Amino acid sequence: MTAKIARFLEEVQPATPCLVVDLDVVRQNYLDIRHWLPVAEVFYAVKANPAAEIVSLLTGLGSNFDVASPGEIDLCLEAGASADRISFGNTIKKQRDIAYAYEKGVTLYAFDSEAELEKLAQSAPGSRVFCRILMTCDGAEWPLSRKFGCEVDMARDLLIRARDLGLDPYGVSFHVGSQQTDVSQWDIAVGKTAMLFTELAAAGIELRMVNLGGGLPTKYRTDVPTMECYADAIMHAMTRHFGNDIPAMIIEPGRGMVGNSGILEAEVVLISRKSYDEDIRWVYLDVGKFGGLAETMDEAIKYRIETPYGDDETGPVALAGPTCDSADILYEKCGYRMPLSLKVGDKVRILSTGAYTSSYSAVNFNGFAPLKTYFV
Numbered sequence: 191m192t193a194k195i196a197r198f199l200e201e202v203q204p205a206t207p208c209l210v211v212d213l214d215v216v217r218q219n220y221l222d223i224r225h226w227l228p229v230a231e232v233f234y235a236v237k238a239n240p241a242a243e244i245v246s247l248l249t250g251l252g253s254n255f256d257v258a259s260p261g262e263i264d265l266c267l268e269a270g271a272s273a274d275r276i277s278f279g280n281t282i283k284k285q286r287d288i289a290y291a292y293e294k295g296v297t298l299y300a301f302d303s304e305a306e307l308e309k310l311a312q313s314a315p316g317s318r319v320f321c322r323i324l325m326t327c328d329g330a331e332w333p334l335s336r337k338f339g340c341e342v343d344m345a346r347d348l349l350i351r352a353r354d355l356g357l358d359p360y361g362v363s364f365h366v367g368s369q370q371t372d373v374s375q376w377d378i379a380v381g382k383t384a385m386l387f388t389e390l391a392a393a394g395i396e397l398r399m400v401n402l403g404g405g406l407p408t409k410y411r412t413d414v415p416t417m418e419c420y421a422d423a424i425m426h427a428m429t430r431h432f433g434n435d436i437p438a439m440i441i442e443p444g445r446g447m448v449g450n451s452g453i454l455e456a457e458v459v460l461i462s463r464k465s466y467d468e469d470i471r472w473v474y475l476d477v478g479k480f481g482g483l484a485e486t487m488d489e490a491i492k493y494r495i496e497t498p499y500g501d502d503e504t505g506p507v508a509l510a511g512p513t514c515d516s517a518d519i520l521y522e523k524c525g526y527r528m529p530l531s532l533k534v535g536d537k538v539r540i541l542s543t544g545a546y547t548s549s550y551s552a553v554n555f556n557g558f559a560p561l562k563t564y565f566v
Contacts, residue, residue, distance in 0.1 A: 191496070191541065194566045195453050199539075202564075206457045206537065207477035209563045211239070211544050213247055215451035220251050223406070223443060226421035230439035233277050235404055236262045238444030238545040239452075243565045245269040248447075256442045260290050267294065277401075279363075279442065281306060281322055281338055289313040300363060300401075302340045307348055311355035318360035319352050320401055321345040323386070325379055331369035331407075331490055338365065342382055346389050353395055361399030361437065362386050368445055369491065370405035371414055373423035377430065379403075384431035399438040400428070406446025408542050411492040417446075445545040452544025454482065454561075458536045459512055470506045473528060475538065478511010478518040482547035482561040483540075486520040494541040499529035513556040 192212045199210060223232055233256040234248050240262060245255070246269045255266045258280040266276055273295030278288070281302040288299070292314040299314060301307050302322045310319055324339035340348070349359040362383045366375040380400065387397050402424060407414040428436050460474040477483060485491035495509075504527040511518040551561035 191453060191539070198564065198566045199453075199455060204455070204562070204564060206455050207475070207481055207561060209452050209454045209482070209543060209548055209561055211241070211244070211448070211452045211563060211565050213243060213451070213565055216244055216247060216448055216544075217251065219443075219447050219451070220248060220253060222417050223441070223446070226417045227424065227439075227441060229425075229436070230402065230441045233279070233440050233442045234447055235279075235442045235444030236265065237549060239448045239547075240265060240549055241563060241565070242269065244448060245271075254440075256444075260287050263291055263294060263296065273297070277440070277442075279401075283309065285309050285313055292317065298360070301348070301352075302338060302345075304348060304351060307352055307355060307357070311352075311357055315356055316358065318358045318399075320361040320363045320399060321348050321352075321359075322363045322365070322401075323379075323382060325364050325366055325375070328367075328372065328375060331367075331371065331410075331492075333367045334365055342386055346386055346393075349386070349390055349395060349397070350393055359390070359395050359397060361397050361401060363401030363403055363440075365403035366405045368404060369407045369410075369414075371407060373415055373420055375405070376402065376420075376424050377427040380424075380427040380431050387432075387437070397437065399440060401440040401442065404442045404444050404446070406441075406443045408445050408449025408545065409494075410542055411494055447545075449545040450542045452542070452547065452563075454540040454543040454547060456538055456540060458532060458534050458538065461532065461534055470508055471528075472510060473507045473532065474510050474512060475520075476512050477540075477561065478513055478520060480513055480515070480518060480552040480555040481511060481558060482543070482551040483511070483520055484550040485546050489521055489524045491546075492521070492524060493543060495526070495528070496539045496541065497529055497532055498536060499531045502529040502531045504528055505530050513558065515556070 233254040249269045249271045254275040256279040277298045279300045297317045322339045352359040364379040456475040456477045507528045508522040509520040
């Protein structure tokens, strides 16, 4: 909670649910990343929070952008970012979307398959391309599946194929998993990447870039290492595996850029019990999975929640959203407790909700409006 957000909520008293983002926090996060990791170019992962206010702020600060669609390309260009500051990092692109990006001047693309490489060769000839490799994402609270990336031996062959197709085999990317709390995972990933650099050099291809992906966390229920700690781990990995010949570096913070900038205020709609014998109260809020809290799926991301009752005695609760969908349960198994004095109509504040909330909010599921966002 920042003073600006607290003042806004007190003075404006907006209808709930709503998200309030402090842009000064986003600014400071960007400056901290640049301070502790100055050798890496920052490509903000727009999907984390694609608000025009955030993209415009980061454009002015000099950030680059990792985009996933033509819509995000347009958003960045409209904010004043030039096309050479955009990386089309989605490995699953329609042919016409590649052509659109190339027409707009985008010349940096991710891929992880031969079919995607052939699309790039046809619609973005001569562009710089980087191959994404698979990672296990151990230690990540929001791990990524095998949907993205390929094994190292395949990546080697694909980068050679990129050269043969007239593309520029620029580098290698990986993602150690979102909300990564184990800083040693970058060493594993960089080690695999360095092997690829060596193998490609033997094939006459000089790779020039390592895309470190995302993974920088924000604080939820438990503390996370500092940005300085992550930067030290990353640079130690790079120097260990590349020595003095460190290639260009890209980092794609999303959650780590905007996660702690937002507070989601919600209202308690109902408090009930399922039987006379249970101590657990069910607390239903006016926001749930479909209103922006999709990352509570499998109770993966565990948000801190504040109530008006401070240190009052607490009891166990299950937390759920307002929709008529049985999947709309936030937390039932991971031990949330709330004050026994909590009552229907009270406001609660869900902390560190600046990332992957408004962008996940459904358009009109059950007739509920999308999550309203304010910027202060």
